[in-house]
Every structure is written in C-alpha cells, then in structure tokens.
Amino acid sequence: MTRHAWSERQQLCDELDRLGPDAPTLCEGWATRDLAAHLFVRDARPDLGIGAFLPLLGGRLQRERDKLAQGDYRALVTRVRAGAPAWNPVSRPRIDELANLVEFFVHHEDVRRAQPSWAPRDLAGNEQRALWAALRRTARLMFRKAGTGVVLVAPGVGRHSARLPDEHGTVVLRGTPAELVLFAYGRGDHADVQFEGQADDVVMLRQSKLGLG
Incomplete structure (x- = not known):
C-alpha cells in the first residue's frame, strides 16, 4: 500500500x-x-x-x-x-x-507555510484523493462551528456537503483537497481556496472557528 x-x-x-x-x-x-x-x-x-x-x-x-x-x-x-x-x-x-x-x-x-519562502507543493493525484477521502470522513466535525452551510468542491475529485445551512445560506468552498483540508483544520489564512456565496455568508465562514478546537 x-x-x-x-x-x-x-x-x-x-x-x-x-x-x-x-x-x-x-x-x-x-x-x-x-x-x-x-x-x-x-x-x-x-x-x-x-x-x-x-x-x-x-x-x-x-x-x-x-x-x-x-x-x-x-x-x-x-x-x-x-x-x-x-x-x-x-x-x-x-x-x-x-x-x-x-x-x-x-x-x-x-x-x-510559516517560512517566508514557502510555495505550494504539487502533490500527486493519489495523495490528493487520499486527503479528500480523509476530509469527507471528518468534514461534519471540522465544520460543526461554521456559521453557514458549507459545500466542499475539489474540481476533478468530488463534491461533499460538510454542513447544512441554518439561518445563514450556504458557501461553496472550492480548492484542491490539500487546500480544503488546511482550511477545515483552521489554517484558512494560509489556504488557497475560493468562496462562492453571499458576501456576509463568506465573511461568517471565514471568521468561524474550525477544526477540533
């Protein structure tokens, strides 16, 4: 393996x-x-x-x-x-x-990514898929404190509903599995992801405390 x-x-x-x-x-x-x-x-x-x-x-x-x-x-x-x-x-x-x-x-x-000269890595497709599978298993836990609904989209890999909306709408979070994992685990300021949704919902998600904490 x-x-x-x-x-x-x-x-x-x-x-x-x-x-x-x-x-x-x-x-x-x-x-x-x-x-x-x-x-x-x-x-x-x-x-x-x-x-x-x-x-x-x-x-x-x-x-x-x-x-x-x-x-x-x-x-x-x-x-x-x-x-x-x-x-x-x-x-x-x-x-x-x-x-x-x-x-x-x-x-x-x-x-x-804490070093000034960092650059994104080009991860192999099988590692990206493994990260996507791991994220799907934990997404509801990681996004439980998100203030909005959340749909994760990894182009060419998959789509997954991480949290259903309540009083706020849903934000689509788009990126590679690696970047989505980093966002989900509270590294949003250093993750290369794109947001699709109403502006106030995007702000709410970005300010949410994500991860295990």
Missing part, C-alpha cells in the same frame, strides 16, 4: 532538521521544537494525550511537552522520524495511514 502518512512524516522531519529548533510554525505559540514534542507525545505517550481534552490533566501534558521541547532537539526529531513504537497500533501501516495522514500533512504545512 502507498504510505502517504509515512512520507509526510519523513518530509516534515527533513524540514524540522533543516530549520532547527526555533523556527516559527503556524501553530500559535509553537516553534519547531514544540511541534516536534507534540508529535512525539502523540506517538509514544498516548496516556498524556488525554490531557488535550481533560483540563485536569492538561498541566501534566504541558509539562511533559515543555520538558521534551527543551531537551536534545536532534534526538527528538529522530524519534519522531522513527514513528510510533511497536506496541502502539498506529505503528501498523494501515492504521497509520488512517490516523496520521492528515496530522502529518497539516503539520508539515504548518512548518513550510
């Missing part, structure tokens, strides 16, 4: 190595060292990951991430590059592809 998630992981680690520990990212408040620590915890300390959802455990998660971020950066990136440990089901290629494709694609772009 094609392992897009693994490829994105390796390319992201290449960027982390190239840029060093203090480069900016699109993740608010995080430099590259903080992002690497987040990814390591996600792979190797899922027991801490629950702190992202339970405030009582959030301090423990933050302390561990901070400790990792202030440690040996090169060693940390090497550990992220190696992937999840064998005991973690995510180490299996099929589960890795399902669980990590969007995670590593988005974070790869978080690093790339």
